[in-house]
Amino acid sequence: MAPPLSRRFLLQSAIVAAAVPGVSFGTGGGRAAAATVPAPSTWSVRPFALKDVTLGQGLFADKRQLMLDHGRGYDVDRLLQVFRANAGLSTKGAVAPGGWEGLDGEANGNLRGHYTGHFLTMLAQAYAGTGDTAYADRIRSMVGALSEVREALRGDPKMLAVTGKWGGAHENVRGSYQYIDLPAAVLGGAAAVTLSVWVMPTHTANWQRVFDFGDDTTRYMYLATRNADGVPRFAVTTGGPGGEQGLNGTAALPLNQWSHLAVTLSGSTGTLYVNGSAVARNASMTLNPSVLGTLANNWLGRSNFSGDPVYAGAFDEFNVWSRALTADEITSLQTNEAKKSAAGLGDLASYWFAATDGGTFADASGRGLTATLRRTWGGPSHPGFLAAYPETQFIALESMTSGDYTKVWAPYYTAHKILKGLVDAYLATDDARALDLASGMCDWMYSRLSRLPDATLQRMWGIFSSGEFGGIVETIVDLYTITGEPDHLALAKLFDLDRLIDACAANTDILDGLHANQHIPIFTGYVRLYDATGETRYLTAAKNFWDMVVPQRMYGIGGTSTAEFWKARGVVSGSISDTNAETCCAYNMLKLSRMLFFHEQDPKYMDYYERALLNQVLGSKQDTAHAEKPLVTYFIGLKPGHVRDYTPKQGTTCCEGTGLESATKYQDSVYFAKADGSALYVNLYSATTLHWTAQGVTVTQTTDYPREQGSTITVEGGGGTFEMKLRVPSWATAGFRVTVNGGAVSGTPTAGSYFTIPSRIWRDGDVVRVTIPFRLRVEKALDDPTLQTLFHGPVNLVGRNASTSYLSFGLYGNAGLSGDLLPSLTPVSGEPLHHTLDGTEFAPFYEGTEDPTHAYFRRSEPKVVLGGTDAGVANPARSDGTTLLDEIWAGAPFADKGALVARVRATVSSWVSDGLLGRADGQKVITTAENASYEA
Known part of the structure; x- marks a missing residue:
């Protein structure tokens, strides 16, 4: 028997469940929803459903189309092969995808089944985002097949009849x-x-x-x-x-x-x-x-x-x-x-x-x-069991004390992918079979895990990587909000990893040496457990954890991890390799950032979201059509001259699975609504159309962002009353301007905040114009300021050069009064966001090419050059690597030349006083600043 739930726990759960309004996570309407997940009362803002936000033409749509075509044409019987084989059913002659998805993959295919779950989620998102019923048909076909698989697993095995030598014969399907x-x-x-x-x-x-x-x-x-x-x-x-x-x-x-x-x-x-x-x-x-x-x-x-x-x-x-x-x-x-x-x-x-x-x-x-x-393994311990391999991996994990993925490779991680795919399939198509399969899986997991002592569970979840369970907690809580089954909520709590939760809740950083993607999605689940139980330690731990990763363990593109693991806090330069930035990590950090923003509208979460989405996630997808592979990176090496591998480990890795999902939900965080409907948050600038039926309006962004430095937002329908909150990116220091119907909106936008257009009755045809001038800037590695990466606005620019050594560049020589470093580069005609510098082309990271790239370079400013004039003075540096020119330009933007010269005088005086610069050389620098001319 499962241990009884405490009266306090049941009462608390009942109160929280009663308080949850019966509305969709989506706050709009659009096409009729098939099914909904109730939105938690703890969310002060809520997202719109994918079906409510249409992706317009542009960079994101082009990337998505490649994945839509792949999802529409791929033979789903190949994905079902391992499930049917495990149940002793005919595999219909299909060949498993290969890589990690099949018996012949790494570690004997011990992760098989995960990719099918990702694919179901991708199809659900594709259907929600496009309305194309071909995706819904594929979902129903797969759900039907998985229902047959579970039915076969529930009973004793049955003969599989095939054509024999003399008539009929019995086939032992491999697997x-x-x-x-x-x-x-x-x-x-x-x-x-x-x-x-x-x-x-x-x-x-x-x-x-x-x-x-x-x-x-x-x-x-x-x-x-x-x-x-x-x-x-x-x-x-x-x-x-x-x-x-x-x-x-x-x-x-x-x-x-x-x-x-x-x-x-x-x-x-x-x-x-x-x-x-x-x-x-x-x-x-x-x-x-x-x-x-x-x-x-x-x-x-x-x-x-x-x-x-x-x-x-x-x-x-x-x-x-x-x-x-x-x-x-x-x-x-x-x-x-x-x-x-x-x-x-x-x-x-x-x-x-x-x-x-x-x-x-x-x-x-x-x-x-x-x-x-x-x-050989008998049969499932519970009729809800569904997997592409025997239950033996789950059983073996319960007695393991250290990881060995050749024997047990993250069975609950695999279960999560399948469960998530089924929940998404249900929400997209209202197919009751998918809900029944998902609910049955949770019933089966509860029957296993609820019998185990807490010490056993803590040991299991702490094992790399056999104990990895991905985002299963989030999905179980989502399912609980649909089913209302107390055992499902109790199941979610059985995945508590107390050592991690308690440390992060106390803001104690224990991430060094941990497997990154084993732990990131855990926290998204814990936020959902906070939503369901009200236990604040979950939310506090998740917020503190996020701060331990961003920016402490973050690369410029938004990615994190080295060879799947974290190094010590602040080690960026010292961790650069060919195996940085596992793509799954970016996927899960985006989910966590989004989830935390629902609770606290700190702009840092959406700043990070834009960074990782626009750079790593877009850049992880190759800009090539392929019928058999999604063409998504596993690692993105940041070493000089790295060439991205879009078919890692022969395909179907965890990152290709999350890549399927990422490329079909680009619009999921463009807009959020305040819980009471009184405000619309515009988080991302992207060509999209929002159908907000609760307010009776359609909101359309027309933009080629980030190739355009701004966006035009048109409101159609009229009659809705709400504020419009426009995100002012933290990098937008060159100005941020907003007009409504051509008139400036009062107020001073501040970088790293939201600028509010006060509540008004919106009329049909109202036009909001947002202008966001870009600047070229650098970001320095936390542990080595000479190692830098280049950004133009939100776009990370990478050098395309076959050299395997760090390239060295200077950028201050032609800097303008605004502090913009762009004048040091030469634009490439007809190629937006492409520039050259000292013979090397710099291009957006998001372009999915196979060019050798340099995400980081060595900053070298050996001489003091201002306004293109060499002062004839060596550029001195402090012990931490900060140079004289760094401190001068840290004062930008400058209102005029006089302000710049004043900054030069003050900085030179300080460095002379500190004994870092000779008085005569200091005067040369000041004279050069006074005589040079500068762009605005």
Whole structure:
């Protein structure tokens, strides 16, 4: 029995649930919603549903279209292959995608099933964002198939009938872990014996057993389709592998073709036949079934050695005779069914696999030795179980003390992806089957985890990476808001990792050495647990955690992590490698930033959102169409000359999965509404149209941002009354101007805030114009100010250069009074946001090319140059690397030349006083500043 929930916990949950308004996360309307997740009362602003925000033409739409085409055309039977195989169902001839998604991938495909969940989410978002029913049809098809899979897993395995050598046959689908269990009397203790079988192997794994009769790994008799040399082998022993008496074939059996195998034992002679020909004979054999005696395990398709693969392929006609057939009788079996051959049916056992479509096989020998189809792992512990592999990974995790992904690779992470895909499928299509599958998965997880002591759970969730569970808490809480099942909320709390929560709640940074993407999505879930329970430690921990990553462990593009892990706080330069910025990390940091903004409208969250979305996330998608691969990066190396890999690890990694999702929800955070509907937040400048039915208006942004430095916002419909809050990016220090219908709006916009157009009755045709001049600026690595990355407004510019050493550039020489460094660069005609500097082209990071890039460069300002004039003075530096020119230009923007000269005088005076600059050299700098001319 599961431990009872406390009365206090149940009462608190009931109060919170009652307080949640029954409205969608989306605050608009648009197309009719299929289903909704109630919005928490704790959110002071709320997002709009994807269906309420239409993506217009531009950079984001172009990127999205590549993924939409991929999602529309990809064969979803390939995604379902591993699920169907696990259930013993026909895989319809589909081939698994490969990479991490399939039995042959890394760690034996121990993560299989995750990609299918991502794909379902992508389809749901594609349908919501476009209204194209082709995506909904694909969702329903996949949900139907997964329903069949769960139904098959709930019961005993059943025969999979295929075309056999003589009619019907039974197929063991690779990945089904199925075998045929024969009664103990099958060999009858015979001293002489013949075993005959038709096989059609479908995989080349060695040591697949056609049959294995034995007690353990000491006493057994087997026939394998392939030994270590890839040829058939028969062996019998009472002394383990070292005592085997064997017969080896001479050639490999062909795949996907029927082959006949037979073994005869008589006296001291054993013979192995392949397709009627004797390929091996041993006249010194002393072992036979009479010596072995009655054996415990009598199996077709399974080995007594647990590490050997289960036979993948089909069986037809397995016969056992209590004598050695003659060569002529073996020959007759090649052209006749056994019952019509010279040999006749086996007198010890005879199975026609076409005779049943259930889970048992009748014996035609007259001995009544009915065989039973079984799974090596038995079956699920709960009828809600759904996965693309056996429950054994989940079971093994419960006793693990350290991670080993070759044995257990994040089963609850995989479960999360499947669960999330099903919840999204339900919300998109209102398909009750998807909700039933999702709810069943949570019921199954609760049945397992609620029985475990808290110490066991804490140990499990702290293991890398076997204990990784992704964003499962968030999805479980979302499901709870739909189902209202107390066990679902209780399940979400079973994923508490107290060491992490308590440290972050106390603002104690313990992230150094942790696996980044194992921990980021945990906090999005904990924010949702705060929403559902009111326990403040969850929200406090999440806020503090965010500050430990941004900017402390953040690269300029918004990404984080090195080789999937975090280094110490503030180490940026010291962590740059070929394996920076795992793309999943950016995906999950965006989700967490968004979730925190719902609770506290701190502009820093949306500043980060723009940075990571516009740079890393867009740049992670290659600008190329591909039918088979989503073409999304895993890592984005920031070392000089790095070339992005858009097909990492042969495809279907975690990052390609999140990449499917990212590219179909670009519009999800452009607009939020205040919970009471009194304000509209415009968080991102993007060509979009918002259908806000609650206010009776349509809000359209027309812009080519970021290739345009601003946006035009048009309100249609009229009659709505609300404030419009426009995000003023923290980098927008060159001015931010707003007009309504051509008239300036009063107030002074402040970088890193929201500028408010006061509440008004909006009229049809009202036009808001936002102008955001860009500046070229640098951002310095926290631990090395000489290592810098270049930004033009929100856009990270990367050098395209094959050199594998850091490039060195100076930028102050032609800086204007505004502090803008752009005059030092030369624009490339016809290429927006492209510039050259000292022969190197700088281009937006978001362009998904395969050019070698330099995200960081060495800043070198060896001489004091002002307004293009060399002062003839070396540019001195303080011990922390800050130079004289750095301090001068830190005062920008300057109202006029006089203000700049005044800054130069004050800075020079300070440096002379500190003994860092000679008085004569200081005067040269001042004179140069006075005589030089500057752009505005």
